[in-house]
Each structure stands twice: as structure tokens, then as C-alpha cells.
Amino acid sequence: MGRTQRKRRRKKLVQFYTCNNENSSILLNTWLSDNGLRSSKKLVFAMFETTGRGLLTKKKISAGEELMNLPLNLTINVTSLLMDVLFCRIFLENKISCLLKYKQKVSFQSLMAFYLIHLRAQGVNSKWHVYLESLPKEYTVPYFLPNEMICHIDSEIVNEITKQKNIIVTSFNIFSEVLQNTTCNYIEVQNLGSYFTLSRYEWAYFTVNTRCVYMDLTKLIDSQNLSSTILSLINDNTKISLCPYLDMINHSPNARNETKLIINKDLGNLPLTKLNEDIFSDVRFSIYTKNNFDPYTQVFICYGDSHNLKLITEYGFFLPSNDIDFVPFTFDDINLYLNSRGVKLSGDQIAFINNHGLNKDLYIDLKGLSFNFYGLLMVVKYYYNKNLDISRLIYSAAICSNDRVLIEFIMPMVKDRLVSINVDLDKLCSFSKNMILDNCINLMGQYVNILEKFIKC
Numbered sequence: 001m002g003r004t005q006r007k008r009r010r011k012k013l014v015q016f017y018t019c020n021n022e023n024s025s026i027l028l029n030t031w032l033s034d035n036g037l038r039s040s041k042k043l044v045f046a047m048f049e050t051t052g053r054g055l056l057t058k059k060k061i062s063a064g065e066e067l068m069n070l071p072l073n074l075t076i077n078v079t080s081l082l083m084d085v086l087f088c089r090i091f092l093e094n095k096i097s098c099l100l101k102y103k104q105k106v107s108f109q110s111l112m113a114f115y116l117i118h119l120r121a122q123g124v125n126s127k128w129h130v131y132l133e134s135l136p137k138e139y140t141v142p143y144f145l146p147n148e149m150i151c152h153i154d155s156e157i158v159n160e161i162t163k164q165k166n167i168i169v170t171s172f173n174i175f176s177e178v179l180q181n182t183t184c185n186y187i188e189v190q191n192l193g194s195y196f197t198l199s200r201y202e203w204a205y206f207t208v209n210t211r212c213v214y215m216d217l218t219k220l221i222d223s224q225n226l227s228s229t230i231l232s233l234i235n236d237n238t239k240i241s242l243c244p245y246l247d248m249i250n251h252s253p254n255a256r257n258e259t260k261l262i263i264n265k266d267l268g269n270l271p272l273t274k275l276n277e278d279i280f281s282d283v284r285f286s287i288y289t290k291n292n293f294d295p296y297t298q299v300f301i302c303y304g305d306s307h308n309l310k311l312i313t314e315y316g317f318f319l320p321s322n323d324i325d326f327v328p329f330t331f332d333d334i335n336l337y338l339n340s341r342g343v344k345l346s347g348d349q350i351a352f353i354n355n356h357g358l359n360k361d362l363y364i365d366l367k368g369l370s371f372n373f374y375g376l377l378m379v380v381k382y383y384y385n386k387n388l389d390i391s392r393l394i395y396s397a398a399i400c401s402n403d404r405v406l407i408e409f410i411m412p413m414v415k416d417r418l419v420s421i422n423v424d425l426d427k428l429c430s431f432s433k434n435m436i437l438d439n440c441i442n443l444m445g446q447y448v449n450i451l452e453k454f455i456k457c
């Protein structure tokens, strides 16, 4: 073997190692095939240097190939919750009229997280035990940063954490109250009462957050008569599902894939009260790729939006060289800046801004000001200019958005933001490193790049 070949081989070796023969993988693979998973024989578990655990293909995969196909009963979806009589009894046999008191008070994701805890509390007695044991023990989202670090991370990341905390704490309190008042005295429900803690619920919430896939079962089940089921608690839709094995695939923004529900016999619209596992034994969920993958490379799918604020706060990872990142600004911040410069928006200007949605999507990216940010500045500067038609002017911004007057006007605010991010970055760099902190520092570093580029232009 020549020197270059040896070097290349060594490089490949440090990039991943397969772990299909480790005990935990064997256990999971056995459980998956016992429960009817059909997957491409080319796929194996591997640990990758950049993405952690994922799936590797041992042979070439071509666009159009199916990656795997799972029976519906091997996924945790809305029907799993409805068919779990014990789980439903927690709510239905209760001193509180839960379906009325908590009507539309929680998201489906929160209900799924509560359901995961219900399954986990059953330990080895749960059908899902092997799967639950295979899940990560902790997550790398900024939600789990200690307060002394949170006070130095960018306000946009803090906003996301605050939203998550509100949802999690509110729903945790609701489920705690439901458990305290349930009259269902099965031992599993009693155990759940003591097993249900905030930290376990947070784990479950982020398990659902980082691993769920989109699955629309509305063609399969009749969603009328919701009010008599636990689904009356939810304030959104039920189109997410946990899919063992499929959820081992990591994300690439360049991946393209599609999923489909394969329903062999005509099941029609099944009434919510008549669901059972046998009915679904013939329904399968399939995912196929639209990419080619070379032998001994990682297989990816795309999770959706790939900007880093979303990736770090929802999934706990950062993509370097991501040119769709942007630095958001709030309308309130901009308005404060205007006031500091002696500009007070009139009622007419504010109405125009609101009517044209120019108070949202205000950001700077590598290309410069967003359309709305530019439009907003036009309203600030030119609304009362008799020689200009402001509506026409705004739509011309789609073609040309380099009015130096507007850019120079906003420049001090941009420079201030850059200074304050750099001050916070200095503080954050003094803490000992971990992946969550690194992700936040990387994103803030990306903000610095974007703002510096804007200032230099």
C-alpha cells in the first residue's frame, strides 16, 4: 500500500467505526426485526466523528431506493396513545374532569412526552423497553445550560429556551395534577405517580423534539368525536410519530427523502373508539431517499429547516459554514433604536408597517438586510416624502436594496449588537467547554461573521 493510500485509509478510520456488533446494537436489531422492521441490508449502525451515532451504508444506495419500512405498530403515534387503555384511564378516571378543564391546554408533543414517561415507568414490562433503552440519556440543547451561562448567550437563543421552558413547565404541572387526581388505581399508574419528575419529563420532551418524524394518519382515523378522547387536551395536530431505527438517521441539509404510508386493505376512516393493533398490522410506513450514497458513507435525511438557531435549540447540533444563518432583530429593539435617534413613528406609519407585515422577519444575513428590514427602514425614512410612493418603493426593494442612506442610518445599531455579542463571547469562553456551550459559541461566532460582513460592505 502506497503512502497516500495508507494516509487515506487512516483518515477514513478515524471518521467512523461501525458498532453493529456491540451488545446494545444486537439487542436493538433483534427487537426491531422481531417487531417487523424491514430495512435495507446495506445499513449498519456506526459512530461518526462529526455526527455521533448514525447509519452507514456498506454498499452503494441509489436515488429512489427504499431505506426502510416499518409496521405502524412499531411506531409511537397518535393511535398508540389512544389504544393504550391504561394511559387513557389516567385522564378519564379522575377527580377532575380533565377533558374539560385541560381542553386544548397542551401540545401533542407534550402529550407524547408524558406517554413516553408512562412507557418508561413500566421498565422491562413495556413492549418498548429495548427501544427506550437505546435512546440518548441526555440532550445537547441550550435548554440544559446552567443559568450562569444562559445570561451570556445571545437573546435569540434565550428567547427559544424561554418558550421551551414555558411549554414544558406548564404541561408538566398539568400532567402532575392529572396524576395526583387520578382514581385509576392500577399499580402501573401508581408507580407512574412517583416516577414522573420534571427532569424525566424534560428528557422525554427532548426525545420527542429531536427524534419525531412527520406522519399524517388523518386518512386512517376519523377525527370526529375528539371531545370524548384524550385528544381534546391538545391544541395542535397529531402529525408526529416516533419511528425506531428511522430515528437513527442524522440530518444533512442536502439530503432529500420522502415518506409514505402503505395501506394494503381499505381501512377507511376508523372511529377513534374502535382502534386496535390488529387493524394496523397491515399498515406500513416507508421512507425512501432521493440521493445517491457511496459505499461506506453515512446515510442522511433532511429534518427540514436547517438554520443553526433552529438546529442548536431544537436538535442540539451546529452545522459549520451554513450560509442560511441570519441575525434576527426584533421590531421593539429597532423602535427603541429609532427613539434613541429622535425618530418617533407616527400612528399612520405604524399602521402601514403592521398592514404590510414589516414588523416581522427582520434580520441581517450574509446577503444583507432582509426584505422586511429594508422595507421598514424605507417607511421610517421616506413615508412622508411627497415625491415618493412608499408602496411602490418597498416592492422595488426586492430588486435593489442598497440605499446607503438606509444602511448608514441603521449602522450604529448593528455595530452595538456586534460589540455586545463579542463581550458575551469573551465571557462564555472563560467557562469550561462542553458541546452545548460550543454550539452557542459557534452560533454567536456566525452572528459575528454576518454582522462584520454587513458593516464592511
Ligand SMILES: C[S@@+](CC[C@H](N)C(=O)[O-])C[C@H]1O[C@@H](n2cnc3c(N)ncnc32)[C@H](O)[C@@H]1O
Pocket (backbone or CB within 6 Å): 050, 051, 052, 053, 054, 136, 210, 211, 247, 248, 249, 250, 251, 252, 314, 315, 316, 317, 318
Ligand atoms: C433523529 S436523531 C439521529 C440519531 C442520533 N444521532 C442518535 O444517536 O440517536 C437526531 C439527533 O442526532 C444528532 N444529529 C443529527 N444530525 C446531526 C448532524 N448533522 N450533526 C451532528 N449531530 C446530528 C443530534 O443530536 C440530533 O438531535
